[in-house]
Amino acid sequence: MNMNKTMKAARLYELGIPLVIEEVPIPELNDDDVLVEVKATFVAPSMKDISQLGGNFIRPSLPTILGSDAVGVISKLGKSVKGLSIGQYVWVNSMLYYPTDEFALKGQEGLSDSMAFQGMFTFDEANIPLLDEYQGGFAQYIKAPSVNIAKLPKDFPLEHAVRLGYLGTAYHALKRAGVHYGSTVLINGATGTVGTSAVLLALAMGASKIIAVANKKDRLQRLKQLNPTIIETLSLLDGETTGKIRELTDGKGVEAYVDCLSYVDTSSTQQNLFAVKKGGTMVCLGGATGSLTVPYGFLLGTEINLTGSIWFHTYEVYEMLSLIASGRLNLEPTETKSFPLEQINEAIQMAGSRLGGLNTIMIKF
Helix, strand or coil: CCCCCEEEEEEECCCCCCCEEEEEECCCCCCCEEEEEEEEEECCCCHHHHHCCCCCCECCCCCEECCEEEEEEEEEECCCCCCCCCCCEEEECCEECCCCCHHHHCCCHHHCCCCEECCCCECCHHHHHHHHHCCCCCECEEEEEHHHEEECCCCCCHHHHCCHHHHHHHHHHHHHCCCCCCCEEEEECCCCHHHHHHHHHHHHCCCCEEEEEECCHHHHHHHHCCCCCCEEEEEHHHCCCHHHHHHHCCCCCEEEEEECCCCCECHHHHHHHCCEEEEEEEEECCCCECCCCCCHHHHHHHCCEEEECCCCCCHHHHHHHHHHHHCCCCCCCCEEEEECHHHHHHHHHHHHCCCCCCEEEEEEC
């Protein structure tokens, strides 16, 4: 471990101003915390929005260290931590919450009033102290609660490990949508990072037909090539999708609909809702802005489940690792662009340009 008790970090001093690389103290651990020496951190497409003015984000106090989905090696353990050891290769779950919260006690930590995303944002100003206490992964070291640590196989590639947050977000939503062997699945916003993850996972979970909906035809074509027999693609540039989705499902609609839109309006979400099969499930997990209008009689006559999904549980990382180890979940089609910490601002710009979900942008130490 660094005996100087300082580390190199990229800090955000002011929204809209480039991050500054500087030496800061290595975080002090609470009894239940873990210190991880960071090997790589994902650069989320939303990181540009978070670091700029605007948006509906409640951010940490400035200056701060941003960065979620850190991967590295345990460097130090709080004195109450059990079940983990120094030197283990791990992924850090970014969801922070107080374990005494009502929903955390129910195993629904995503619904906790205290919930915040480490190195990113929260939905409640009361949780800013939690974000300030546990800063992000654009640094040589990151501290995290021990319950947020998932152990990784020693040979697991860094470029796959940093995607686990987005993969898990999609995976939990697909499970909430009831995806199983033989399912018909609709994924809207399919070419984004979460959407692409949902396509890869729906294949791994045995879907018999995946209808991928997005704008850009070239990116949709790349998705189709992952498995042309199972994946159908529809571009929103070609007009309304509802009828086309029904045509692709013998007029019945899809059993599972997962909406992965980024910060855009809900016009495509609205169309696709009416292509869900009777008794099917729609799950919203993106960042779309706007409302959905659902006729009372439509819900009455179809018994469609309409719900949301936020993040996932740390244990679901192990389920995904099993899918990868078995060969069902194939992350090889993804392409990685690595940057050193000194080029953090270039990395954020590139990620923010939204190159498509098969691209992984990461800071590598």
